Amino acid sequence: MCLVTYHHCAKITKQAFWHKQCMALILLVTINFLLTFPFAINIISAHYVC
Numbered sequence: 001m002c003l004v005t006y007h008h009c010a011k012i013t014k015q016a017f018w019h020k021q022c023m024a025l026i027l028l029v030t031i032n033f034l035l036t037f038p039f040a041i042n043i044i045s046a047h048y049v050c
Helices: 002-012 016-049
Strands: none
């Protein structure tokens, strides 16, 4: 999914600036997911335990 999105962005935007913007956006989304994912697991596991 991420690789496809990155490839898609890189193909559309040839300029280095937009290329960097796209990489930053994907990085931001990835970090955001990694930060929120453990909380989601905790909430789900807590829900099932209780």
